Amino acid sequence: MKYLGQLALIFALCLVGDMIAALLPFTLPGSVVSMLLVLLLLVSGVLKEEHLGESADFLLRNMTFFFIPPGMSIIRYFDVISSIWWQLLLVNLVSMVICFAVSAWTVTLVIRIQQRVVGGRRA
Amino acid sequence: MREILSSPLFGITLSIVAFKVGLSINEKVKHPLANPLIIALIIIVATLKLFGIPHEYFEAGSSIILLFLAPVTAVLALTVYRQRAVLLSTFFPIVLGTLAGSAAAIGSVVLLSRLMGLHEAVTASLIPKSVTTPVAIALAEQMGGISALTIASTIISGLAGNLFAPLLITLFAVKDPVAQGVAIGCASHALGTSKAMEIGQVQGAMSSISISLSAIWTVLLVTLFF
Secondary structure, eight states: OHHHHHHHHHHHHHHHHHHHHHHSSSOOOHHHHHHHHHHHHHHTTSSOHHHHHHHHHHHHHTGGGGGHHHHHHHHHTHHHHHTTHHHHHHHHHHHHHHHHHHHHHHHHHHHHHHHHHHHHHHO | OHHHHTSHHHHHHHHHHHHHHHHHHHHHHOOTTSOHHHHHHHHHHHHHHHTTOOHHHHHHHHHHHHHTHHHHHHHHHHHHHHTHHHHHHTHHHHHHHHHHHHHHHHHHHHHHHHHTTOOHHHHHHHTTTTSOHHHHHHHHHHTTOOHHHHHHHHHHHHHHHHHHHHHHHHHTTOOOHHHHHHHHHHHHHHHHHHHHHHHOHHHHHHHHHHHHHHHHHHHHHHHHHO
16 A cells, blocks of 8 residues: 555656646656655655655666667668668767766866865965 | 567567676686676677677567666766765866866867868767767757767767776776766766766766756757857
């Protein structure tokens, strides 16, 4: 019963997230809205960790599995992709590496600046 | 036979078995390139091809697995909440890191596409590719892109992040766990995040929150510049 309750709550929160997303004046998918909604409810104390509990952890532990359907869509769209597959692969990989490096370095840099400001204030 | 194969249970069972095999190969080989998801995809494609099973039969089951992706994304909030202390103390680095990362992703796609002389519609399809698939599709359509190319590109970015994240961390000498997590989430959305969670709890949480933030930044940047 406990698991059913948790799952019902998770699904219900996703439905609410979808509803909010439909009302928003800009593009943001229901799943992302639901995530922000769940975070807001947890921080405000309306929702407790144990309300989501084992069911949420089960989903999180096996998260990669749920990417099989979108992964298979590459095969489904192979006709569209096949003519430019190497350009597609190259642009995606290079851009992904650039995005990774830029965000990692920015975070590191801002943390360092923050520490210096805080350290300066202390001194 | 057709009745059995066209039942949604076939796709679901094949997916679970293929993923289980992927996991156990990954455990034995213990190499990041022995990625359980990629192994599972290869097994599924091979099975469908070998027995001449139409893709639609598999999709009857996989569409049910796909339904769970929204709840999985929603409960990522739990991993963020568990690391709320880290999130609060590194709020600005995370917000600015995702902004810089999103801008770099968009800028590099535009530049590379021009260099290679890709068609405008192709570029438009690739621009939003580092964010979570539903946002990416919506933005690509808004700019006149081809959603099939966008889906393929978000998957390639996500798979690449899932596969190469540990390698990129070493290559760019990213020592801070917060920076590692933000970079993974920003460059390869939820698919990369599943790898970030394997690396560590802080990395998983930071990667999760970066999915939301980079989606928001990308929506803003695309609306402003395209």
